[in-house]
């Protein structure tokens with residue numbers, strides 16, 4: 555049997571409730587389900603996150619339309635959905651018809667937006683992205699009147715409903731100076747936007763939003779009308795620094811519960827004699843006779859090759875070292891310390907086993923990356939089982 559994931563609905567609900575508690579009743583809580591729900595599996599987590607979120611954020615038109623399809627098939631109420639990624643004309647038309655809002659982040663929107671006029675689509679709700687310091691998508695404040703003229707030319711085909719920005723440096727620091735300077739620029743940019751909207755007889759933008767998980771946790775001023783919670787909805791801290799700052803800002807540390815557990819049954823267990831090498835490149839040599847389990851999981855499944863000779867898995871609550879290189883479809887682990895010389899084991903690659911746990915942060919540390927990349931790269935082909943109370 556191949557490796558498989560267990561996804562905990564109750565943990566998803568708990569994590570969103572943590573944010574509700576933190577931001578209070580005047581701020582809404584939206585969740586981000588891009589990247590196949592941070593690798594957890596969009597279709598698996600959507601029913602639960604849909605149930606507990608005020609807004610859903612996606613990157614593609616297909617994801618947004620899949621949310622509308624879920625609402626139709628399940629009878630769930632229609633939630634606001636915002637597409638934060640780039641779109642072409644025919645997608646804009648489909649989204650306008652589906653009542654999905656989109657982000658306008660560059661001048662190309664004017665040309666793509668002509669499709670809305672040509673199709674006589676219903677008004678498309680747009681949120682204007684301001685680049686306040688990330689130098690990724692968004693308009694630079696100071697240029698809005700000129701930049702947004704092509705948007706205005708689309709007339710009633712667009713409804714400017716919101717304004718947003720995204721922080722560059724909230725996760726890697728405990729001092730939020732750069733984020734505060736971005737917030738100042740955002741306030742000026744939003745005022746500039748409203749002044750321009752008034753000058754062209756359009757109503758002011760109704761919604762302002764800036765905070766992803768880290769800012770929502772550590773920078774109360776950034777919360778505004780709604781927070782866009784990604785990584786922490788899945789039970790992970792954006793960084794160590796965020797965790798430390800959250801404790802300082804709130805005087806206590808809310809508990810985030812990891813949603814994903816990744817387990818793998820062994821394909822075989824055997825004892826190799828002293829002096830044996832393990833895996834490609836013969837990078838591990840067994841000094842003594844060693845009981846090893848071969849696990850049918852590898853870098854194809856998203857278990858990073860950088861974990862070679864570095865990570866451990868859990869078997870019966872005990873740490874078992876990864877021996878030698880992680881291969882495309884195999885990992886060999888040392889099960890010598892597992893009692894009773896079992897001939898079959900189930901290894902926990904990520905998650906809890908007894909009193910022990912391997913976190914996405916542990917894997918990220920060994921693999922020289924961040925927890926976001928660890929979970930997002932877990933194979934979409936792996937079997938997923940959702941546990942916990944149904945929505």
Ligand SMILES: *Cc1c(COP(=O)(O)O)cnc(C)c1O
Pocket residue numbers: 586588638719720765766767768782783784785786792
């Ligand atoms: C991905 C993303 C988020 C969520 O970020 P997390 O750090 O995962 O909470 C929020 N806003 C935008 C624009 C994003 O691209």
